[in-house]
Amino acid sequence: MAKIGLISLGCPKNQVDSEVMIGLLEKESHEITPDAAEAEAIIINTCSFINDAKEESIQAILEAARIKETGKCRRLIITGCLPERYASEMRAEFPEADVILGVNQIAEIVRAVNGEAVPPPDSYGRNDAKLFLYDHKTPRRLIGPKYSAYMKIAEGCDHSCAFCVIPKIRGRFRSRSISSLEKEARRLAADGVREITLVAQDTTGYGADLGLKDGLADLLEVLDKVKGIEWIRFLYAYPDVFGDKLIRVINESEKICRYIDMPLQHASAAVLKSMRRGGSRARLTRMIERIRRNIPGVALRTTFIVGFPGETANDFKDLRDFCREMEFDRMGVFTYSDEEDTPAFGLRPKVSARTAKARRRILMEQQAKIAARKNRELIGKEFKILIEGAAAESDLLLQGRLESQAPEIDGVCLINDSEVEGIKSGDFHTIRIAKAMGHDLLGTIVG
Numbered sequence: 108m109a110k111i112g113l114i115s116l117g118c119p120k121n122q123v124d125s126e127v128m129i130g131l132l133e134k135e136s137h138e139i140t141p142d143a144a145e146a147e148a149i150i151i152n153t154c155s156f157i158n159d160a161k162e163e164s165i166q167a168i169l170e171a172a173r174i175k176e177t178g179k180c181r182r183l184i185i186t187g188c189l190p191e192r193y194a195s196e197m198r199a200e201f202p203e204a205d206v207i208l209g210v211n212q213i214a215e216i217v218r219a220v221n222g223e224a225v226p227p228p229d230s231y232g233r234n235d236a237k238l239f240l241y242d243h244k245t246p247r248r249l250i251g252p253k254y255s256a257y258m259k260i261a262e263g264c265d266h267s268c269a270f271c272v273i274p275k276i277r278g279r280f281r282s283r284s285i286s287s288l289e290k291e292a293r294r295l296a297a298d299g300v301r302e303i304t305l306v307a308q309d310t311t312g313y314g315a316d317l318g319l320k321d322g323l324a325d326l327l328e329v330l331d332k333v334k335g336i337e338w339i340r341f342l343y344a345y346p347d348v349f350g351d352k353l354i355r356v357i358n359e360s361e362k363i364c365r366y367i368d369m370p371l372q373h374a375s376a377a378v379l380k381s382m383r384r385g386g387s388r389a390r391l392t393r394m395i396e397r398i399r400r401n402i403p404g405v406a407l408r409t410t411f412i413v414g415f416p417g418e419t420a421n422d423f424k425d426l427r428d429f430c431r432e433m434e435f436d437r438m439g440v441f442t443y444s445d446e447e448d449t450p451a452f453g454l455r456p457k458v459s460a461r462t463a464k465a466r467r468r469i470l471m472e473q474q475a476k477i478a479a480r481k482n483r484e485l486i487g488k489e490f491k492i493l494i495e496g497a498a499a500e501s502d503l504l505l506q507g508r509l510e511s512q513a514p515e516i517d518g519v520c521l522i523n524d525s526e527v528e529g530i531k532s533g534d535f536h537t538i539r540i541a542k543a544m545g546h547d548l549l550g551t552i553v554g
């Protein structure tokens with residue numbers, strides 16, 4: 108038995124992998140410690156989606172290597188997307204690392220900690236038969252709050268967006284079965300989880316590889332019946348199909364959040380074409396209007412990339428006008444990150460970093476005004492709120508989230524209430540919104 112420190116970086120999908128590793132280690136009686144200096148083995152579960160994520164991962168590895176020199180750590184283990192992408196370079200760059208595991212070697216984590224030999228990560232284009240995907244029988248221990256959990260419904264991606272390296276890292280798209288996901292949801296509910304967030308690289312594509320026409324809608328129908336779960340949301344919808352059945356299932360459910368996260372990446376047809384995503388501003392407008400028309404009260408979140416190679420001032424204007432017109436409820440904007448091994452890497456002309464940053468700033472400023480106005484429109488209205496606990500800003504206030512606020516990515520709702528006794532994390536209440544504070548809200552519990 109060893110004490111193990113684990114640093115989980117990157118997106119919720121990586122977080123699920125970290126939770127599975129912890130589950131596997133605890134099953135073998137290893138203990139997870141939050142104190143890196145006490146850890147006999149340190150695992151860094153890395154992300155390498157874009158340059159900033161790579162930098163963060165490298166810093167975490169270097170920090171762990173320093174701890175290994177001075178603390179109790181005997182084994183440094185690097186896992187996740189970074190080694191999957193740069194296995195041989197990493198062996199040379201980080202001689203302090205004792206084991207390097209790729210994304211399909213999660214089940215090897217126990218052997219790696221125990222000091223047993225493990226094979227090196229497969230390189231790009233590996234054998235399909237070795238692709239890893241956990242199921243309901245795989246041990247998993249949540250590292251987030253007890254009342255909210257992610258469920259990875261599929262892994263990999265069959266799209267070929269020109270800027271994205273994920274399909275090369277994570278392999279072809281493969282879905283878990285509905286029955287496995289239902290069993291996992293039941294187990295989570297029995298453990299006290301009230302909110303489930305479904306994640307995958309492409310959630311609306313769920314089940315296509317299993318031959319399901321309306322896979323996500325079918326899955327949601329089943330999860331809707333799981334007792335104890337009060338909120339179900341899904342992130343990362345791909346904007347090609349948003350079927351009638353999916354709309355119907357969302358509308359008929361009391362549990363499925365009227366919240367759609369759909370990364371659109373751009374609105375100019377020329378940029379979308381060179382991104383290898385296709386579509387146009389008019390087509391995206393029709394899709395968004397259809398979703399809004401058919402799902403009353405829906406909150407829409409999206410993300411865009413600015414500074415993609417070849418993006419002209421006119422393309423950017425198209426995007427800016429589109430955002431002004433669509434008035435998204437939530438929006439994230441990234442500057443393009445030039446990633447080797449992606450088709451976009453060879454595209455010219457590149458947009459300067461300065462221009463890309465300026466475009467990002469312009470979009471974010473425009474959005475801040477839209478979001479603030481939308482938040483002001485909520486004043487006086489009542490909503491169901493999931494209590495999270497003490498507010499990040501002050502222990503004196505509580506905070507929670509509305510149906511329209513996804514965990515970790517959106518704002519929160521602060522609770523301004525002297526009568527908060529008896530209110531606990533994971534409880535649902537009704538709140539009346541009293542004030543809008545930028546991306547956050549402030550309200551009073553009324554029931």
Ligand code: SF4
Nearest residue numbers: 264266268271273308
């Ligand atoms: S949909 Fe596109 S951006 Fe998303 S993971 Fe797949 S290839 Fe990457």
